[in-house]
Amino acid sequence: MTLNEQVEKMTDIMASFIGYTAIHLPDDVVSKLRELRDAEDDPAAKSIYDMMFENMRLASELGRPSCQDTGLVQFRIDCGSRFPLLEQLQAILVTAVRQATEKTPLRPNAVETFDEINTGDNIGTGAPSISWNIIPAWNGCAISTYLAGGGCSLPGHAAVLMPGEGYEGVVRFVLDRIAEYGQNACPPLLVGVGIANSVDTAAQLSKKALFRSVGSRNPNEKAAKMEQLLEDGINAIGVGPQGMGGKFSVLGVHIENAVRHTATLGVGVSFSCWTHRRGDIVFDKDLSFTTSTHPGFTYEQ
Amino acid sequence: MNNETERCGRKMTKIINEKTVLSTPFTEEDIRSLHTGDVIYITGDIATGRDDVHIRVVKEGMELPVDIHGKALMHAGPIVRSTEENGFEVVAIGPTTSMRMEKLEYDFIKEAGVRLIIGKGGMGEHTAEACREFGAVHCVLPAGNAVVTALCTEEITGVEWLDLGMPEALWSIRVKDLGPLIVTIDTSGKNLFEEKKLKIADQKEKQIEEICKRFESVLLQ
Numbered sequence: 001m002t003l004n005e006q007v008e009k010m011t012d013i014m015a016s017f018i019g020y021t022a023i024h025l026p027d028d029v030v031s032k033l034r035e036l037r038d039a040e041d042d043p044a045a046k047s048i049y050d051m052m053f054e055n056m057r058l059a060s061e062l063g064r065p066s067c068q069d070t071g072l073v074q075f076r077i078d079c080g081s082r083f084p085l086l087e088q089l090q091a092i093l094v095t096a097v098r099q100a101t102e103k104t105p106l107r108p109n110a111v112e113t114f115d116e117i118n119t120g121d122n123i124g125t126g127a128p129s130i131s132w133n134i135i136p137a138w139n140g141c142a143i144s145t146y147l148a149g150g151g152c153s154l155p156g157h158a159a160v161l162m163p164g165e166g167y168e169g170v171v172r173f174v175l176d177r178i179a180e181y182g183q184n185a186c187p188p189l190l191v192g193v194g195i196a197n198s199v200d201t202a203a204q205l206s207k208k209a210l211f212r213s214v215g216s217r218n219p220n221e222k223a224a225k226m227e228q229l230l231e232d233g234i235n236a237i238g239v240g241p242q243g244m245g246g247k248f249s250v251l252g253v254h255i256e257n258a259v260r261h262t263a264t265l266g267v268g269v270s271f272s273c274w275t276h277r278r279g280d281i282v283f284d285k286d287l288s289f290t291t292s293t294h295p296g297f298t299y300e301q
Numbered sequence: 302m303n304n305e306t307e308r309c310g311r312k313m314t315k316i317i318n319e320k321t322v323l324s325t326p327f328t329e330e331d332i333r334s335l336h337t338g339d340v341i342y343i344t345g346d347i348a349t350g351r352d353d354v355h356i357r358v359v360k361e362g363m364e365l366p367v368d369i370h371g372k373a374l375m376h377a378g379p380i381v382r383s384t385e386e387n388g389f390e391v392v393a394i395g396p397t398t399s400m401r402m403e404k405l406e407y408d409f410i411k412e413a414g415v416r417l418i419i420g421k422g423g424m425g426e427h428t429a430e431a432c433r434e435f436g437a438v439h440c441v442l443p444a445g446n447a448v449v450t451a452l453c454t455e456e457i458t459g460v461e462w463l464d465l466g467m468p469e470a471l472w473s474i475r476v477k478d479l480g481p482l483i484v485t486i487d488t489s490g491k492n493l494f495e496e497k498k499l500k501i502a503d504q505k506e507k508q509i510e511e512i513c514k515r516f517e518s519v520l521l522q
């Protein structure tokens with residue numbers, strides 16, 4: 001394959017994959033939703049879960065986006081320093097988003113700030129957003145995609161607390177947000193919490209937490225315990241599907257943490273809705289790929 | 302299940318397949334007989350309108366280019382594609398966060414004469430006030446179910462203000478048995494989400510205390 005052919009192939013695969021994730025939820029999210037539905041006692045809440053499953057079925061059958069708000073596309077990339085298309089990757093992803101917008105179709109959501117104009121193709125200044133990580137001496141590339149809907153991005157928040165506020169301050173910060181805005185963000189929600197030194201690091205970690213597979217745990221035992229406590233506590237608040245009440249409020253709570261400055265405690269929280277459209281795809285140097293989130297995804301040239 | 306249509310007390314309300322279906326135009330009587338928690342479906346004409354439509358009508362004083370008196374407004378930005386016959390087709394549609402429109406909704410309802418607002422999540426005091434005064438209700442359609450909902454649409458009958466972009470434009474759509482719509486604010490001003498929110502706030506304090514108590518012992522380990 002020439003370089004151009006390789007670029008075209010990877011662009012095409014990524015465009016199809018983004019479209020596929022708008023239509024099919026990842027396996028971990030589907031099984032979590034099934035678990036919540038089966039354990040729910042409230043008949044009204046149960047019927048809302050049933051509607052979700054009916055929607056998933058129809059979306060797959062008809063090949064249509066499961067939610068009309070297909071969000072803004074966000075990528076997290078772990079790219080090997082020896083991946084042959086490293087230099088072209090940024091351009092590949094931009095074109096892939098444009099193609100996916102047209103073909104799937106995705107809803108054009110990108111509005112240039114100050115100009116206040118919808119760009120029409122989900123491309124614009126800083127869109128799609130790409131968070132890079134270069135892995136030395138590897139020749140593959142792992143890309144995670146996420147469609148960030150408006151409704152669940154809305155309650156996101158970050159602040160720097162006084163260290164004296166401690167973990168109690170963190171717990172209050174997260175639960176205040178859920179109590180105030182959780183009902184409107186299409187629960188059950190996936191909650192990402194970032195704990196670090198400043199607003200930017202905490203906010204970034206809170207979004208990174210949403211890219212973890214649902215139900216995974218923070219490797220730090222105490223942080224993992226906090227995840228479980230937050231999960232149980234937020235569920236007990238009884239937000240329920242669509243915020244109308246029910247046994248569960250969340251798909252899970254993921255915490256990502258880093259050091260803090262001795263004088264600060266940065267905390268950020270990001271949310272994703274029940275339609276949590278995340279995808280993981282890993283390429284090798286020849287552009288063969290595997291997708292753990294969407295094993296049903298295939299690509300034909 | 303029976304397919305027969307049975308008239309019940311209200312003028313434009315029918316019970317079909319055990320579903321309560323209201324047709325547009327809704328009468329004030331239809332709407333005033335609804336209560337929070339009721340589950341209904343609607344058939345007829347709806348218009349979509351979200352942030353920018355509200356801003357144009359309420360803040361910029363522009364005249365609404367379609368008549369939605371007695372009809373339904375849906376807080377929604379659909380995915381629409383062009384058809385070969387020069388028309389449009391709804392690919393996916395569902396409600397957006399209603400609360401964003403709260404500040405402008407009183408004046409919008411007053412101006413447009415709309416009787417049923419469809420959205421997601423709750424709305425606040427301005428909307429409840431308008432519902433009381435002008436005889437309107439706010440309903441929640443379970444969100445994120447854009448394909449189920451798209452299959453309730455029959456035809457796009459028009460589009461205005463497409464310069465606002467696809468999501469913000471004012472789409473006129475004919476729907477059949479659109480629902481389930483759960484009445485969340487009724488014409489007495491009763492507000493299901495606000496009631497739920499108070500319970501959530503109450504529970505929140507208890508849970509914060511509980512989590513912190515249990516985490517304290519984790520930190521000591």
Ligand code: SF4
Binds near residue numbers: 069150275397
């Ligand atoms: S919050 Fe999620 S499910 Fe709800 S409307 Fe937005 S994208 Fe769709």
